[in-house]
Amino acid sequence: xxxxxxxxxxxxxxxxxxxxxxxxxxxxxxxxxxxxxxxxxxxxxxxxxxxxxxxxxxxxxxxxxxxxxxxxxxxxxxxxxxxxxxxxxxxxxxxxxxxx
Amino acid sequence: xxxxxxxxxxxxxxxxxxxxxxxxxxxxxxxxxxxxxxxxxxxxxxxxxxxxxxxxxxxxxxxxxxxxxxxxxxxxxxxxxxxxxxxxxxxxxxxxxxxxxxxxxxxxxxxxxxxxxxxxxxxxxxxxxxxxxxxxxxxxxxxxxxxxxxxxxxxxxxxxxxxxxxxxxxxxxxxxxxxxxxxxxxxxxxxxxxxxxxxxxxxxxxxxxxxxxxxxxxxxxxxxxxxxxxxxxxxxxxxxxxxxxxxxxxxxxxxxxxxxxxxxxxxxxxxxxxxxxxxxxxxxxxxxxxxxxxxxxxxxxxxxxxxxxxxxxxxxxxxxxxxxxxxxxxxxxxxxxxxxxxxxxxxxxxxxxxxxxxxxxxxxxxxxxxxxxxxxxxxxxxxxxxxxxxxxxxxxxxxxxxxxxxxxxxxxxxxxxxxxxxxxxxxxxxx
Numbered sequence: 001x002x003x004x005x006x007x008x009x010x011x012x013x014x015x016x017x018x019x020x021x022x023x024x025x026x027x028x029x030x031x032x033x034x035x036x037x038x039x040x041x042x043x044x045x046x047x048x049x050x051x052x053x054x055x056x057x058x059x060x061x062x063x064x065x066x067x068x069x070x071x072x073x074x075x076x077x078x079x080x081x082x083x084x085x086x087x088x089x090x091x092x093x094x095x096x097x098x099x100x
Numbered sequence: 101x102x103x104x105x106x107x108x109x110x111x112x113x114x115x116x117x118x119x120x121x122x123x124x125x126x127x128x129x130x131x132x133x134x135x136x137x138x139x140x141x142x143x144x145x146x147x148x149x150x151x152x153x154x155x156x157x158x159x160x161x162x163x164x165x166x167x168x169x170x171x172x173x174x175x176x177x178x179x180x181x182x183x184x185x186x187x188x189x190x191x192x193x194x195x196x197x198x199x200x201x202x203x204x205x206x207x208x209x210x211x212x213x214x215x216x217x218x219x220x221x222x223x224x225x226x227x228x229x230x231x232x233x234x235x236x237x238x239x240x241x242x243x244x245x246x247x248x249x250x251x252x253x254x255x256x257x258x259x260x261x262x263x264x265x266x267x268x269x270x271x272x273x274x275x276x277x278x279x280x281x282x283x284x285x286x287x288x289x290x291x292x293x294x295x296x297x298x299x300x301x302x303x304x305x306x307x308x309x310x311x312x313x314x315x316x317x318x319x320x321x322x323x324x325x326x327x328x329x330x331x332x333x334x335x336x337x338x339x340x341x342x343x344x345x346x347x348x349x350x351x352x353x354x355x356x357x358x359x360x361x362x363x364x365x366x367x368x369x370x371x372x373x374x375x376x377x378x379x380x381x382x383x384x385x386x387x388x389x390x391x392x393x394x395x396x397x398x399x400x401x402x403x404x405x406x407x408x409x410x411x412x413x414x415x416x417x418x419x420x421x422x423x424x425x426x427x428x429x430x431x432x433x434x435x436x437x438x439x440x441x442x443x444x445x446x447x448x449x450x451x452x453x454x455x456x457x458x459x460x461x462x463x464x465x466x467x468x469x470x471x472x473x474x475x476x477x478x479x480x481x482x483x484x485x486x487x488x489x490x491x492x493x494x495x496x497x498x499x500x501x502x503x504x505x506x507x508x509x510x511x512x513x514x515x516x517x518x519x520x521x522x523x524x525x526x527x528x529x530x531x
Binding site for chain 1: 132135138140141142144189191192217219241242244
């Protein structure tokens with residue numbers, strides 16, 4: 001019973017790809033960011049900045065990862081850090097790739 | 101002539117439009133632990149004791165359970181509470197008691213919670229986990245089961261939990277394994293008599309495909325009566341710590357042992373007292389306490405039946421009102437700045453230890469834990485006037501004999517319990 005596809009450590013996420021929260025994951029906003037709970041794996045995760053929360057919440061409605069970063073006003077210099085954070089979420093199955 | 105009540109003009113006072121926000125200080129460091137210290141919009145770890153009724157009478161029961169409280173929440177009230185949990189996105193609750201399966205609507209409430217996206221982990225002594233029930237549990241997503249066992253042998257276990265309870269726990273685990281359930285929990289309260297059995301507990305858990313969960317004995321409820329005889333000795337604390345460091349990644353602890361972090365390496369988990377910040381307890385009559393180990397008026401934040409007024413005096417109903425607006429919780433969400441512990445080199449690791457353990461042993465809340473591994477509470481403990489310990493503010497203990505009575509420690513304090521009231525109900529009826 002695993003949610004999403006388990007990805008290798010070397011998996012990177014490109015700005016042209018399209019992703020969204022996995023169906024089994026719920027997001028609860030909190031003053032520091034957000035809590036993520038995966039009902040299948042019963043794992044709790046945390047997003048530690050409101051901007052990352054905005055990016056993750058925006059994934060499903062955005063045409064691409066790049067659009068979601070734009071919408072959350074993530075500047076170019078900070079994009080690698082955000083893409084790396086998304087890759088971490090992808091590895092644990094919290095977000096999943098979808099058709100662009 | 102009757103005048104219709106005049107509707108107040110909302111715009112007459114512009115200040116009325118200003119949102120009321122709790123003032124949240126910016127933590128010195130943006131670690132989760134610093135954030136959690138300031139509290140969350142909803143708890144992460146909510147324990148819900150469904151009933152004080154229990155078929156057993158464990159000597160160290162945290163909630164002094166035994167007899168059902170006649171005022172316990174009705175089925176409809178429980179469902180309304182689950183609705184609140186869903187709305188607040190409390191993703192899962194830990195259900196306990198008493199023995200929760202004693203409630204005739206227990207399985208109905210379990211189904212209701214799951215249907216409303218509130219996962220459940222419930223603690224049980226296992227007596228009612230029949231093969232049929234185990235099969236149903238195995239088929240339900242979002243439900244986790246925790247079987248209590250406080251000795252890896254019947255001799256050690258039954259002394260504190262009651263005659264026949266070791267066999268009942270093993271039977272329940274066998275039933276769940278046979279039903280194909282995996283990763284349920286074998287939950288152990290660590291005592292002086294079972295610290296030497298940690299490897300055996302792990303072996304039992306492995307045999308049944310269960311995960312081992314170790315938690316700390318607290319001097320709460322009837323636990324206060326047996327604390328002196330049961331709490332681990334200083335050298336056993338070290339043994340436990342070393343065992344957790346070696347096995348910690350495969351064993352759950354409910355963040356129970358953060359007071360041991362002062363030995364050196366932090367143990368996996370939060371290493372923070374979450375009381376009123378990320379943790380709370382709802383008791384069978386709807387009272388909300390800061391944590392499961394602090395069922396005492398001193399730590400009662402309110403009641404889900406009454407809710408709580410916000411800073412403006414506007415009523416906020418139910419559990420949400422209590423969690424977000426009680427003065428007690430607001431107070432607990434202020435980071436500790438003073439007290440003897442803040443001067444200690446280990447303070448950042450153990451954060452002063454367990455609030456409930458201090459309270460029930462008569463120690464100041466801003467001082468060291470009674471089991472401080474640096475030995476900093478020894479003097480204070482010796483100076484405590486034991487005749488004025490806080491004791492309990494509720495007691496639902498059985499007053500008569502129980503079929504599965506503990507075989508070992510018989511606390512003399514049973515004699516000072518209140519006489520049976522007229523509304524006693526036997527939770528074992530029909531079992």
